[in-house]
Amino acid sequence: MGIRLIVGADEAGVDYKDQVLADAKADPRINEVIDIGVNRGDAEFTRPYPYVGIAAGEMIKNGQADRAILFCGTGLGVAIAANKVEGIRAATAHDSFSVERSVLSNNCQVLTMGQRVIGVELARRLAKEWLGYSFDAGSASAAKVQVLTDFEGC
Numbered sequence: 001m002g003i004r005l006i007v008g009a010d011e012a013g014v015d016y017k018d019q020v021l022a023d024a025k026a027d028p029r030i031n032e033v034i035d036i037g038v039n040r041g042d043a044e045f046t047r048p049y050p051y052v053g054i055a056a057g058e059m060i061k062n063g064q065a066d067r068a069i070l071f072c073g074t075g076l077g078v079a080i081a082a083n084k085v086e087g088i089r090a091a092t093a094h095d096s097f098s099v100e101r102s103v104l105s106n107n108c109q110v111l112t113m114g115q116r117v118i119g120v121e122l123a124r125r126l127a128k129e130w131l132g133y134s135f136d137a138g139s140a141s142a143a144k145v146q147v148l149t150d151f152e153g154c
């Protein structure tokens with residue numbers, strides 16, 4: 001089964017979100033793309049980043065999606081917000097190695113990036129790379145991730 005992917009952003013990340021949305025729609029690895037906004041022209045275009053990160057995290061927690069790629073100015077705010085949701089592991093990553101390790105070491109369901117930090121072509125490439133990684137539950141990293149799960153009790 002393909003990935004059910006959320007894309008989201010605040011107004012500071014909306015251009016990159018829309019580009020990754022277009023890329024995801026053309027990506028055969030993606031089964032469903034869910035755009036949680038913001039979108040230009042929406043009444044809620046200026047919705048603060050915490051709402052975006054929390055909404056994405058809750059949708060993953062509730063089983064409505066598998067993974068999310070989120071943008072804000074830095075990527076930091078949407079990551080902090082998503083990480084407030086129990087069971088969610090969100091990471092801000094702007095380089096290829098961190099993108100890889102966010103999945104293979106940390107089993108992150110959420111990648112965040114900053115539109116004010118990196119160029120759009122790098123963001124697109126990193127999104128594409130990130131979607132290609134899957135966590136290995138039999139790896140040595142699994143016990144470390146389990147510590148987080150145990151702490152949260154979920």
Ligand SMILES: O=C[C@H](O)[C@H](O)COP(=O)(O)O
Pocket residue numbers: 010012013049072073074075076077078
């Ligand atoms: O982490 C926060 C984001 O970068 C956001 O897009 C901008 O937030 P600010 O307007 O508070 O700097």
